[in-house]
Amino acid sequence: MLEIKDLHVKAGDKEILHGINLKVKAGEVHSIMGPNGSGKSTLAQVLAGRESYEVTAGQITYEGKDLLQIAPEDRARLGIFMAFQYPVEIPGVSNTYFLKAALNAIRKERGEEEVDALDFLNLVKEKMELLKIDEKLISRPVNEGFSGGEKKRNEIFQLAVLEPKLAILDETDSGLDIDALKVVAHGVNSLRSKDRAFIVVTHYQRILNYIIPDYVHVLYDGRVVKSGGKQLAIELEKKGYSWLGEETVSAQLVN
Amino acid sequence: MIEAVQKETDIYLSNFAQLERELADEEPAWLRRVRKAAILRYFELGFPTRKQEEWKYTEVRPIARIPFKPAQYELDGLTADKLNQLTFGNLQCPRLVFVNGHYSAELSSLEGLPDPVEVHSLAQVLKEDPDSIEPYLTRYADYENHPFIALNTAFIQDGAFVYIPKGQVLKEPIHLLYFSTAPEEAAVAYPRNLIVLEGNNQAVILESYVGLGERKYFTNLVTEIVAGENAIADHYKLQQESREAFHIATLQVHQDRSSSVRTFNVTLGGALTRNEVNVVLDGEGADCALDGLYLISGRQHVDNHTRLEHAKPHCDSREIYKGILDEKATAVFHGRIVVQPGAQKTDSKQTNNNLLLSDEALINTKPQLEIYANDVKCTHGATIGQLDQDALFYLCSRGIDKATARSLLIYAFASEVVNRIKVESVRVELDKYLFSWLPKGHLVKEAV
Numbered sequence: 001m002l003e004i005k006d007l008h009v010k011a012g013d014k015e016i017l018h019g020i021n022l023k024v025k026a027g028e029v030h031s032i033m034g035p036n037g038s039g040k041s042t043l044a045q046v047l048a049g050r051e052s053y054e055v056t057a058g059q060i061t062y063e064g065k066d067l068l069q070i071a072p073e074d075r076a077r078l079g080i081f082m083a084f085q086y087p088v089e090i091p092g093v094s095n096t097y098f099l100k101a102a103l104n105a106i107r108k109e110r111g112e113e114e115v116d117a118l119d120f121l122n123l124v125k126e127k128m129e130l131l132k133i134d135e136k137l138i139s140r141p142v143n144e145g146f147s148g149g150e151k152k153r154n155e156i157f158q159l160a161v162l163e164p165k166l167a168i169l170d171e172t173d174s175g176l177d178i179d180a181l182k183v184v185a186h187g188v189n190s191l192r193s194k195d196r197a198f199i200v201v202t203h204y205q206r207i208l209n210y211i212i213p214d215y216v217h218v219l220y221d222g223r224v225v226k227s228g229g230k231q232l233a234i235e236l237e238k239k240g241y242s243w244l245g246e247e248t249v250s251a252q253l254v255n
Numbered sequence: 256m257i258e259a260v261q262k263e264t265d266i267y268l269s270n271f272a273q274l275e276r277e278l279a280d281e282e283p284a285w286l287r288r289v290r291k292a293a294i295l296r297y298f299e300l301g302f303p304t305r306k307q308e309e310w311k312y313t314e315v316r317p318i319a320r321i322p323f324k325p326a327q328y329e330l331d332g333l334t335a336d337k338l339n340q341l342t343f344g345n346l347q348c349p350r351l352v353f354v355n356g357h358y359s360a361e362l363s364s365l366e367g368l369p370d371p372v373e374v375h376s377l378a379q380v381l382k383e384d385p386d387s388i389e390p391y392l393t394r395y396a397d398y399e400n401h402p403f404i405a406l407n408t409a410f411i412q413d414g415a416f417v418y419i420p421k422g423q424v425l426k427e428p429i430h431l432l433y434f435s436t437a438p439e440e441a442a443v444a445y446p447r448n449l450i451v452l453e454g455n456n457q458a459v460i461l462e463s464y465v466g467l468g469e470r471k472y473f474t475n476l477v478t479e480i481v482a483g484e485n486a487i488a489d490h491y492k493l494q495q496e497s498r499e500a501f502h503i504a505t506l507q508v509h510q511d512r513s514s515s516v517r518t519f520n521v522t523l524g525g526a527l528t529r530n531e532v533n534v535v536l537d538g539e540g541a542d543c544a545l546d547g548l549y550l551i552s553g554r555q556h557v558d559n560h561t562r563l564e565h566a567k568p569h570c571d572s573r574e575i576y577k578g579i580l581d582e583k584a585t586a587v588f589h590g591r592i593v594v595q596p597g598a599q600k601t602d603s604k605q606t607n608n609n610l611l612l613s614d615e616a617l618i619n620t621k622p623q624l625e626i627y628a629n630d631v632k633c634t635h636g637a638t639i640g641q642l643d644q645d646a647l648f649y650l651c652s653r654g655i656d657k658a659t660a661r662s663l664l665i666y667a668f669a670s671e672v673v674n675r676i677k678v679e680s681v682r683v684e685l686d687k688y689l690f691s692w693l694p695k696g697h698l699v700k701e702a703v
Binding site: 048049050051052071072073075076077081082084087088089090091092093097098099100101102103105106109141142158162 | 643644645646648649650651652653654655656657659660663664666667668670671698701
């Protein structure tokens with residue numbers, strides 16, 4: 001579904017990603033872990049199409065298409081969704097109507113009919129229950145006055161409504177208390193399917209107790225320094241990230 | 256240089272001489288006196304220049320350069336049906352129509368007004384019962400210190416006179432529609448509106464100024480609103496003049512005890528617009544809301560000057576002006592709040608927010624507080640910004656195309672002030688205009 005090859009990315013004058021390789025197949029859950037500043041969020045944002053990053057080398061192929069040539073809105077329509085680390089407040093734009101506009105744009109792309117108001121309402125109700133979202137929030141402007149946890153749940157709620165093929169969770173777990181984390185994880189797990197892939201970007205292993213990944217990749221200083229199964233996450237939780245730096249340096253020395 | 260401007264504007268003196276000849280002795284002595292004093296004052300003041308602080312960012316030389324003749328009543332194929340297609344056209348309410356500043360009986364309809372309420376053309380009142388308006392007319396807008404108010408006063412001929420007696424609550428708005436057919440020859444009109452709420456009553460007044468096409472003309476208008484004790488007035492002004500028109504307007508509001516006035520000033524048209532809104536809170540417990548929206552592009556210039564005077568204690572005022580500027584549009588906001596000695600417990604808040612959609616758009620904003628009392632609450636704030644790139648990306652990342660996302664954010668910016676409009680039919684009309692102004696506005700309409 002997704003293939004990243006030797007991806008180099010710059011923000012301003014500084015190169016942040018120095019050659020990332022990653023392959024994600026439909027139905028898989030990949031976790032990308034790493035310390036602050038390792039480039040995790042940059043990778044997530046580049047996949048969603050953030051224009052403030054410059055891709056200087058490498059390629060990303062999504063369902064056979066050159067993803068880097070596709071505008072952010074078209075990526076969304078083709079089934080890519082990123083849950084933001086910091087969801088944006090948009091005063092004056094209602095959550096419901098914004099989501100309806102988004103859903104219809106995506107359905108149109110798939111050649112499906114637009115949902116009418118009633119069907120949409122039913123869909124929204126169902127997904128709100130799934131994410132335990134207060135009904136009041138949904139009629140409010142996008143993210144305005146939401147608590148940190150409400151914003152994160154709102155992201156997963158949007159994910160549930162839009163049903164993407166590839167979902168990227170950018171540190172969705174950061175700042176969530178254990179109850180909220182369980183709700184979010186439950187939401188994500190209920191959306192897992194053989195046609196849908198997840199990339200779970202996180203700093204902490206904790207969320208991976210609830211969303212069990214198929215693969216774990218460790219990002220350090222803009223490179224994937226280690227890949228493995230879910231055991232790797234537990235190892236990281238015990239040892240922290242600092243040993244990775246030494247290992248990388250020694251690996252480079254050997255090379 | 257000053258002499259040159261004086262010479263160019265001499266046309267107003269000869270226009271005045273001609274008006275005096277036409278009127279001969281048919282008007283009351285008090286009005287003739289005021290006229291003469293006003294034209295004299297205009298002659299002394301001359302057109303303002305940018306050396307004057309109040310006109311620092313607005314150049315009126317383009318108006319001075321054109322020898323405007325008094326506008327004539329000329330329908331030019333205009334019908335009531337055509338007017339119905341304009342803004343507020345489908346509102347079912349009493350409507351006074353003015354064509355090039357002159358009342359049009361054939362296009363107006365005053366049906367549905369309760370009997371004691373008086374709504375007339377000013378020209379008719381001046382002809383039939385001039386003394387009835389002497390206590391109000393020219394008593395509020397200060398022509399001594401303002402050349403354009405002086406000009407308007409010198410040329411008073413027509414406009415609307417609305418008198419709402421005590422106890423009357425009007426359900427429907429009263430719509431004053433000024434339409435410019437703009438004939439070939441550059442013409443100037445001087446609308447003069449006088450709206451009196453005697454007290455303990457309620458009314459909604461809509462003023463709209465509409466001109467089609469690209470013709471040059473000049474509207475120099477003055478509206479005076481007198482709100483008596485416990486009166487409630489909602490006033491909306493929508494300016495949609497032609498893109499080549501000059502529009503200089505003064506709204507003078509005088510409020511008595513416990514009265515409440517909301518005024519909303521929307522500027523969409525015109526090449527050069529100056530709106531002055533002066534409110535005097537002259538009775539305890541009065542409150543006023545002073546709102547505005549300017550939505551401009553091309554080379555349009557809009558200057559909003561507001562002056563809010565708290566003359567008595569325990570008055571509240573809220574002011575929000577919002578501007579959206581695209582291309583090479585320029586705007587000025589100058590909001591002054593004056594709290595007079597003794598006006599304790601004043602509660603006043605002023606905000607001016609601007610959204611610049613292009614690098615070439617320009618806004619000068621200047622809030623100003625003058626406080627001569629010591630137990631008051633006054634705040635003001637001004638912001639200038641661009642579209643939030645993070646919000647734009649957020650919307651796009653959900654599948655909404657860039658043009659729609661942009662329009663959604665622009666609409667959201669405007670809606671904060673639009674939503675303050677209490678009269679639903681007015682809000683719906685303005686929304687409709689916003690949706691038509693915004694690229695992909697029909698999609699925005701579904702999404703808000």
